[in-house]
Amino acid sequence: MAANDFNLALQEHLNSIKNxxxxxxxxxxxxxxxxxxxxxxxxxxxxxxEIIDFHKQWFxxxxxxxxxxxxxxxxxxxMGYALLDVEYxxxxxxxxxxxxxxxxxxxxxxxxxxxxxxxxxNTLK
Numbered sequence: 001m002a003a004n005d006f007n008l009a010l011q012e013h014l015n016s017i018k019n020x021x022x023x024x025x026x027x028x029x030x031x032x033x034x035x036x037x038x039x040x041x042x043x044x045x046x047x048x049x050e051i052i053d054f055h056k057q058w059f060x061x062x063x064x065x066x067x068x069x070x071x072x073x074x075x076x077x078x079m080g081y082a083l084l085d086v087e088y089x090x091x092x093x094x095x096x097x098x099x100x101x102x103x104x105x106x107x108x109x110x111x112x113x114x115x116x117x118x119x120x121x122n123t124l125k
Contacts, residue, residue: 006080007073009108009115014068014084020059026052030116033109037120040088040102051120064090068104078110086122101125 009028016024029035029048037045037054045051058064065088072083084104091097107119 003073003075006075006108006110006115010070010073010080010082010106013106013108013115013117017055018066022052022056022059025055025059028108028115028117030111032111033116033118035117035119038122040100040122040124061090064088071103080108080110080115082106082108 012024013028015021016028029052031048034047035051037051039045045054067087069085070082071085072081074081082105084106086100086102086104088100088102089097090099102122102124105119105121105123106117108115109118110116
């Protein structure tokens with residue numbers, strides 16, 4: 001049951017990103033646990049408010065598109081891990097298209113009745 005519950009939460013989280021839905025995205029953070037996100041360029045964003053603010057700005061950009069495929073998923077009691085293969089397309093500041101292929105690994109923790117994101121690591125291939 002925990003794996004199915006986690007898979008549903010993971011899909012909801014990914015959909016919140018693909019749909020640029022900041023309200024649903026923000027539900028995956030808890031004031032009791034601080035998350036860390038590492039972007040494909042190595043930039044580290046630490047703290048829930050900083051991560052949500054970054055994503056709010058990113059979601060306002062209509063140029064990007066992201067496809068994900070689950071490579072691995074592991075769930076034990078209140079911890080879940082997912083490794084995704086990501087294909088990302090965007091436009092640079094000069095309006096030129098570019099794309100990136102990277103792995104996205106995420107660690108979630110189940111707190112009471114929901115899964116929260118603790119770690120998000122993006123690594124270029």
